[in-house]
Amino acid sequence: MPELPEVETIVRQLRPKMVGQRITSFEILDRKLALPAGEELAGAVVESVERLGKQVALRLRTDLGNRWLVFQLRMTGQLLWLEDYQPVNPKHVRMRLDLGNNCKLLFRDIRRFGVIALGKSRDEVSPVGLEPLSAEFIPERLGSLIDNCRQLLKPWLLRQDRLVGIGNIYASEIPFAARLSPSCRVRTLSTDEIHRLHHAIISVLELAIEHRGTTFSDYRDSTGEPGGFQKLLKVYGREAQPCRICGETIRRSVIGQRSTYFCPGCQSALL
DNA sequence: ATTATATCCTGATCGC
């Protein structure tokens, strides 16, 4: 499931390949994908490739002005970059962009939860939450985002209207790194705990980016390669295995209908 | 206002 580190990995790979390239043609192969005014895409030039939360955004220069083409990969979406006649698994391809020199960008998506949108400005296509790797994200800002919220920590981390980019894997890994229970109430966190959480969010996401994201099932980068961070997961998917820090048995519980993993030894205030 | 639940969708897995 592509979260911030996985999407960042894809964006960093696509940027040098795509910037300056012209979209010569495109095809939508899944009629579930609606793209109003999609005809504006043909002939557009890619000005930049950016990550907006969990979205991959292409800023395009078209005859009608700037356009933003954004891909939400959701559960199983992949953006695959192909050069020349490089073979690819043709199944589940939902959209194809043709660029110069026989290069193609394929949007593959097994479960078809992914979404494509076309907007006229960055604001129009940006998620509302704060980027956790931006300079604005400081402990005091985290505190004000939490404010008086009554939610448990783990579901709070999944809220894209507060912080963007965290999904179910990192929403377990971050509380572990902060030594906080995923089921503690965010409003009860002390100043010290807010600082630990702030540091954990940044360090876990940055380390995961260094390792090109986590492949648990379907995630692949734009070259089709899996990530490397799954080898470094401390709790996610490790139910009944020993904690790498304290040796206690990692446990799984369901919070907000989602699997949640934690170490009862390292993370206080258990469920 | 907040929190819980249902929905979308396919492939992998499991029990019989």
Add this chain to the structure above:
DNA sequence: TGCGATCAGGATATAA
């Protein structure tokens, strides 16, 4: 061998 049930979860709409 096959078949049905279950599970995985990002985001959103709707219900409580």
